[in-house]
Amino acid sequence: xxxxxxxxxxxxxxxxxxxxxxxxRRQRMSALDVKLSPYLYISPFFILFAVLGLFPLVYTLWxxxxxxxxxxxxxxxxxxxxxxxVVQQEFFWxxxxxxFSIFLISGVTQTLxxxxxxxxxxxxxxxxxxWRMGVLLPFVIAPVxxxxxxxxxxxxxNGFFNELLGYVxxxxxxxxxxxxxxxxxxxxxxxxxxxxxxxxxxxxxxxxIPTELYEAALLDGASRIxxxxxxxxxxxxxxxxxxxxxxxxxxxQIFDEPRVFDQTGLGGSDRQWMTVTxxxxxxxxxxxxxxxxxxxxxxILFLIIILVGAINFxxxxxxxxxxxxxxxxxAAPAPTQAAAPGAGAVASAEPTRKAAAANNDAKETTS
Amino acid sequence: xxxxxxxxxAGGIAGAGAARAAKRRDERIRRRKSQVGNRPGWVTYAxxxxxxxxxxxxxxxxxxxxxxxxxxxxxxxxxxxxxEGNFIDNAVRVISSDxxxxxxxxxxxxxxxxxxxxxxxxxxxxxxxxxxxxxxxRAPLLVFVxxxxxxxxxxxxxxxxxxxxxxxxxxxxxxxxxxGLVTAFGVFxxxxxxxxxLPYELIEAARVDGCSMIRxxxxxxxxxxxxxxxxLGLFTFIGSWTAFFWPFIILGSTNPTLPVAIQLLQAxxxxxxxxxxxxxxxxxxxxxxxxxxxxxxxxxxxMQGAVKG
Numbered sequence: 001x002x003x004x005x006x007x008x009x010x011x012x013x014x015x016x017x018x019x020x021x022x023x024x025r026r027q028r029m030s031a032l033d034v035k036l037s038p039y040l041y042i043s044p045f046f047i048l049f050a051v052l053g054l055f056p057l058v059y060t061l062w063x064x065x066x067x068x069x070x071x072x073x074x075x076x077x078x079x080x081x082x083x084x085x086v087v088q089q090e091f092f093w094x095x096x097x098x099x100f101s102i103f104l105i106s107g108v109t110q111t112l113x114x115x116x117x118x119x120x121x122x123x124x125x126x127x128x129x130x131w132r133m134g135v136l137l138p139f140v141i142a143p144v145x146x147x148x149x150x151x152x153x154x155x156x157x158n159g160f161f162n163e164l165l166g167y168v169x170x171x172x173x174x175x176x177x178x179x180x181x182x183x184x185x186x187x188x189x190x191x192x193x194x195x196x197x198x199x200x201x202x203x204x205x206x207x208x209i210p211t212e213l214y215e216a217a218l219l220d221g222a223s224r225i226x227x228x229x230x231x232x233x234x235x236x237x238x239x240x241x242x243x244x245x246x247x248x249x250x251x252x253q254i255f256d257e258p259r260v261f262d263q264t265g266l267g268g269s270d271r272q273w274m275t276v277t278x279x280x281x282x283x284x285x286x287x288x289x290x291x292x293x294x295x296x297x298x299x300i301l302f303l304i305i306i307l308v309g310a311i312n313f314x315x316x317x318x319x320x321x322x323x324x325x326x327x328x329x330x331a332a333p334a335p336t337q338a339a340a341p342g343a344g345a346v347a348s349a350e351p352t353r354k355a356a357a358a359n360n361d362a363k364e365t366t367s
Numbered sequence: 368x369x370x371x372x373x374x375x376x377a378g379g380i381a382g383a384g385a386a387r388a389a390k391r392r393d394e395r396i397r398r399r400k401s402q403v404g405n406r407p408g409w410v411t412y413a414x415x416x417x418x419x420x421x422x423x424x425x426x427x428x429x430x431x432x433x434x435x436x437x438x439x440x441x442x443x444x445x446x447x448x449x450x451e452g453n454f455i456d457n458a459v460r461v462i463s464s465d466x467x468x469x470x471x472x473x474x475x476x477x478x479x480x481x482x483x484x485x486x487x488x489x490x491x492x493x494x495x496x497x498x499x500x501x502x503x504x505r506a507p508l509l510v511f512v513x514x515x516x517x518x519x520x521x522x523x524x525x526x527x528x529x530x531x532x533x534x535x536x537x538x539x540x541x542x543x544x545x546x547g548l549v550t551a552f553g554v555f556x557x558x559x560x561x562x563x564x565l566p567y568e569l570i571e572a573a574r575v576d577g578c579s580m581i582r583x584x585x586x587x588x589x590x591x592x593x594x595x596x597x598x599l600g601l602f603t604f605i606g607s608w609t610a611f612f613w614p615f616i617i618l619g620s621t622n623p624t625l626p627v628a629i630q631l632l633q634a635x636x637x638x639x640x641x642x643x644x645x646x647x648x649x650x651x652x653x654x655x656x657x658x659x660x661x662x663x664x665x666x667x668x669x670m671q672g673a674v675k676g
Contacts, residue, residue, distance in 0.1 A: 030579070037580035038502035041492040045549045046508075049515055052546045056523035056530065063525055120414050123407040133662040134419040136669065140654040141426060142609035144626040145647045148633050149429045152640050155444075160428070163444035192425065197669060204670035253521045256611045260630055263637035277521070277612070284525055285616065291525050298522040305519050 057302075064295035071289060082296035086283075092297065094271050095279040098183065102258070102275065103251040106187035110195050110247070111240065117195070118202035119228055132203075135196030143256035146189050151261050154185040176262060182273040189257040198243055205239040206232060245312040252305050253277050276301050426651060433457055433645030440640055457645035461632065464642070466620075468649075471628035478540055478624060479607040482547045483600040489549035491596055494557025495588045499570060509558065515551045524616055531617055542617040543624070547607060553599055556672070560595035561588065598668035601661055608654055625650040 064082050067075035086092050121131060138146070153160040154175040162172040175185045209232065217227045233240075255277040259265045266282070267274020274282075276297065284294030432440055434450035434457070462468045496502070497509050527546070528537075536542040565588060573583040589596070611626040618624060620631050632646045658665065 033580050035502075038496040038500040038505070041496040041500075041584075042508065042554075044489045045493050045512065045551065045554050048546070048549055049551070052527065052530075053515065053518065053520055053523075056526035057518065057520070059526035059529075060523050063529070117418060120411055123411060125407060125411060125415070129663055129666065131415050131419070132666045133658070134415070134422050136662065136666055137422045137655075137658060138425070139665070140605055140609075140658045141651050142611065142626045142629070142654075144609075144611045144629050145429075145651050146425070148629060148643060148647050149425050151633075152432065152644065153425070153428065158441060158444045160444055192421075196422065200666060200669040201672075249517060249519055253519055255521075256626075259611075259615075260633055263634050265630075265634070280522075280524070281616070284528075291529070295525045298525060302519060302522045305522075309517060 060295045060298050060302075063291055064293075064299050066292050068291040068295070069289050070284060070291055075292075078292070082290075082292045083300070086293050086296050086300075091271055091274065091279060092276075095267075095274050095276040098179075098258075098267070098271075098273055099252055099254065099275045099277075101180070101183045102186050102190070102254060102273070103248070105183055106190040106194075107244065107247055107251060109187065110191045110198060111243065113191065113195050114198040114202050114243075115233070115236070115240075117199045118206055119232065121199065121203050122206045132200060135199050137196070138193045139197050141193065143189070143193060144260055146193050147257040147260035150185065150189045150192070150257075154188075176268065177272075179270075179272040182261065182268060186254075186258050186261060186273055190251070190254070194247075198247075201243060202236060202239065205236050209235045241312065241315060245309060248308050248312060249305055252301065252308070255281070426648070426655070429644045429651070430454070430648045432640055433648045435641050437639050437641055453641065454645060454648075457641050458649055460642055461646040461649060464632065464636070466628045466631045466635070466646070467623060468628060468646075471623045471625045474540055474618075474622065475608055475625040478544050479604045481544050482607045483604040485544075485548040486550055486553045486603040487596045487600045490553030490557045490599060491561075491589060491592045492584060493549070493554040494559075494561050494592070495565075495584055497554070497558040498561035499565060499567065499588075509555075512551050512554050516555070521612060524613065527613075528616060536617070538618055538621045540618075540622070543607075543610070543614050546613075547603075550603070553603070556599055557592060557595060561592060564595070565591045598664055598671075601657070601664060602668060604657070605654060605665075 063074075065077060065079060067078050067081075069075065117135065121128075121135070125131060156162070156172065156174055156176050159172075159175065161175070165171070165173065173181050175181050213231050213235070214227060217231060222230065254275050258267060258273050258275050258278060259281075261273055262268065265278075267278050280294045280297050280301070282288075283297060284291050428446065431446040431448070431450050434452065434454035435446060436451070436453055439451060440446070493512075497505060497512075531537055531542045534541075536545075569587050569591065570583055573587045578586065609626060610624075611630070614624045615627050615630065618627055620627070623631060629643075629647055629650055632643050636642045
């Protein structure tokens with residue numbers, strides 16, 4: 001069994017269990033087993049990260065300092081020339097503008113919508129799991145699929161949304177031709193896929209808020225709206241900020257949805273919705289095939305994300321120290337926004353078991 | 368405990384005795400305490416109904432257009448809620464088009480399955496070490512793992528591409544599978560879970576019985592990790608199934624996964640949205656089916672991750 005499951009590509013000998021060895025040898029092996037196993041078990045992650053995470057990141061810097069072509073390979077060392085070249089490009093700045101604009105539009109609306117929806121779900125509703133599944137459904141649809149579907153719905157002519165707007169007497173919107181219009185359309189796609197996910201994170205955090213607070217508010221005669229503004233939102237602050245950080249890391253790298261917002265994938269005739277990551281792709285794999293410049297833009301974006309992340313972290317610390325609540329370690333910035341479970345970070349944790357006695361809802365969240 | 372809390376709730380008890388009112392109030396507070404509260408009114412359900420419709424409609428829209436034909440689509444920007452009968456025809460056209468549909472399906476299945484199994488295995492292994500074993504450097508290494516989650520690795524596509532080209536993996540499935548064999552999130556997730564779910568006594572018992580570390584892992588840790596491992600596997604599968612950027616760059620049209628094939632479909636047949644959206648619907652269907660069966664776990668997974676932190 002042990003040989004079958006031998007996990008790591010390592011030469012370290014783990015003792016074959018079950019074989020009868022002389023006792024002393026066996027004990028020695030066992031001691032070695034105890035000592036080395038932990039390192040062996042964590043090594044796959046560290047090896048993989050070193051080779052395919054850390055090394056490429058550093059190597060990006062190296063590539064960015066060279067004249068480097070997709071086909072021709074490495075050329076001369078050019079120092080900062082690639083950086084100097086790209087920051088003079090109008091498309092670079094347009095990409096920056098579009099990326100931040102889309103991110104801000106989607107981030108703000110998504111957070112507000114998710115907060116409101118979480119408050120609705122945080123009531124004693126029937127068929128809780130059904131509604132929760134309902135909001136999470138879009139999460140299983142690939143961003144590319146979402147992009148293709150919404151591209152059609154947002155068609156400038158004969159489009160679904162323009163037809164709807166026509167019914168209420170609003171003129172057709174140039175969803176593709178316009179700058180802000182296209183950003184709103186793309187932000188809608190992002191929100192379609194992620195709002196439900198973020199809602200469930202907020203919902204979980206809401207359930208962790210001590211009920212004594214609401215009890216006190218109830219006795220003071222506070223309305224539901226008042227409770228939401230004066231208790232729920234402040235108590236959720238660490239979680240909200242955490243969600244924003246995760247969304248930043250993913251949101252600033254956005255590629256899939258804008259890539260399929262039209263069939264050419266260039267980001268519009270005037271690059272009105274071309275994001276930075278799309279620009280990286282175009283530099284490296286488009287007509288110029290310049291890996292050096294693509295790497296330079298990658299590094300610039302990397303530094304921006306780190307900077308924004310650091311600002312957020314500083315903000316989080318400040319706010320967290322102001323509250324009694326601590327913000328725990330972050331959980332889940334996976335692929336795009338957070339394509340893995342978990343993300344929020346409320347230290348006080350699980351809805352109390354005791355309180356949940358009559359409440360099968362908590363069973364779902366703690367089991 | 369003097370004034371009745373909020374007016375509209377208290378309305379129903381007007382005229383009743385003070386004792387009864389107090390009882391009701393206590394009742395309400397007790398319920399609030401157990402996070403139950405009163406049953407909300409129809410407005411809540413109306414809001415939820417609208418949200419559910421918004422959640423489900425785009426995919427249904429995709430199915431509606433995928434069941435239609437270009438002429439009907441052009442005439443009706445808002446499709447009739449009853450599907451036309453062309454879905455099978457359109458699906459057949461998708462499959463027989465030159466986007467290599469079956470190959471894309473196979474690639475997506477293989478990549479997502481291998482990555483899900485591998486992430487679960489290696490993450491549980493590392494999680495076991497971090498949660499339950501003592502070794503030098505444990506705490507800083509765990510912090511390091513968590514920190515790597517904030518690294519935007521998507522930005523290292525250029526060197527990754529160079530690396531894969533060196534390995535001869537361009538256009539090959541290994542190029543998308545290997546980078547995702549174990550993730551920082553997986554390790555962190557399993558560490559969190561095993562810390563609270565796996566009692567030391569179990570490990571010690573296995574050790575006393577003469578199990579080696581790896582046997583202990585296989586017979587004690589893996590079974591104990593199952594609930595969290597299932598969720599991790601599900602999320603990894605979904606993540607892999609829906610990934611586009613890296614597969615698009617490294618696989619291209621020669622050996623696509625489903626998202627890459629969808630993009631190809633859109634680029635090649637952009638005039639015929641019945642074809643494109645039939646393809647989109649087909650590609651989305653497997654995960655929708657997974658969602659039907661495992662949606663409950665996914666909901667719990669998102670909420671648990673949020674709460675544990």
